[in-house]
Amino acid sequence: MEDAQVTTNEIQASIVCSATHYDKQRTPAGVIAEYLGLNPQPTFNVEAVCASSGVGLRIGWSFISSGLHDTVAVVGFQKMTELSSAEVQEVMGRSGDVMWESPFGTTMPAYFALYAKSHMQKYGTTEEQLAKVAVKNHFYATKNPKAMFQEEITVEDVLKSRMIASPLKRYDCCANSDGAACIILASEDVARKVTDTPVWVAGLGLASSPMALTSRGPSYASFDCSVNAAKQAYGMARIKPKDVDIAEVHDCFTITEIINYEDLGFCERGRGGKLAEEGQTYLGSKIPVNIDGGLLAKGHPVGATGASQIRTLVKQLRGEAGETQVNGAEIGLAHNLGGIGMYCAVTILKT
């Protein structure tokens, strides 16, 4: 709020985003709005697992574009350390369809591992290519003081790390963490009054896929909801994938980042592994992706992730990203995937 130069009484509504099954506090919007001094204005929770704040942003945008409110706060947060590791594991076991899938011991890494095996079989993607994604994101985390991991790793470190769900190893997976991020959305009039460097929402996309893996297929090498959300967002912003200067994509696992490259049109279908291998998503190459460390190394406080992606893009588009600044960045894209790929929010920002 200090950054946006608005005061609490100017914020007309708050949208609190978290994956509520990780919260001890029931209906956390209550305490968060109270703590931030946002009573008596409207407040409520939005839950779309990992995509909660990506969805919250869309709701905030609708509030403003409908004329209902001029200024809205979208607060994403998660405090995962409140749960013991056993409790987190228990919750994780219920991340898929609880009637037909959870009874066999599914986990989040397992779902994405099923996609990884499928992608490897179909396109020849390798474990080394997956590892390259982790190496890149850990490298950039060392340049982000807010990132959870602050050490560089090598391909060998990834390949030698403990197997979690084959082919995904420890470093192919993001870490549970605590965190929060806040976006202040305002109407054009208000935005121009409070800042000389506004960042505009140019495109929004939101789509869903069936929860049960068995209702997807026949291929497990792409997320339909990502493809659909991206199509909507590119259409609304009237841009093409090649116009994107910087992207924040949902790298809950290394394989997810590779599939995202393809689903978002940053490379041809099946070439995601190659894009990672060739280092084409580093700063200064074809398309910089997750150069704040991503979920893999910045951390993945589930409900905060979508808002944190937006923060990174806003810093970049204002030219305030320091060492990792993309020269002349004008268009940024955030891709926020929910759960095991049921929800996807894509947001395109412009200077």
Added chain:
Amino acid sequence: MSFAKFGKVSYVSETKLQEFETKLEAGKIMGTKCKKCGRLYFPPRADCDCMKGEMEWVELSGNCKLMTFTTLHFAPASFRYEVPYTLGVAQFEEGPTVLAPLSKELGEDEIKIGMSLKLVPVELMGGRMIYELKKLESQ
């Protein structure tokens, strides 16, 4: 109507599909089919997407092909003594797909995407019922 015996751990006890569990105990893998539009469902559903049909139970052969798989070395609390175990998604010759454990008889290096498998009912200790993907018997 209870569904509490299905799975290594059950999270759902009440369902319109209780008969699935009874048939599984009798050695049958059942799907449901819409009498109106003909759509075949596995896992079975009590209502069709078309919202018009009445459903009927149909037995599936169990013959399927492996679409993808993973071996878990890290599991939810209730499964921690079972690791490592392998889960796969397979497509029945009749069309629908299933997510199921692969039989522990299969070594991880034997498992290949595209291989033919058979989904069979398995009774666990304590009377719990599951299904598993097994190797086809060599002819």
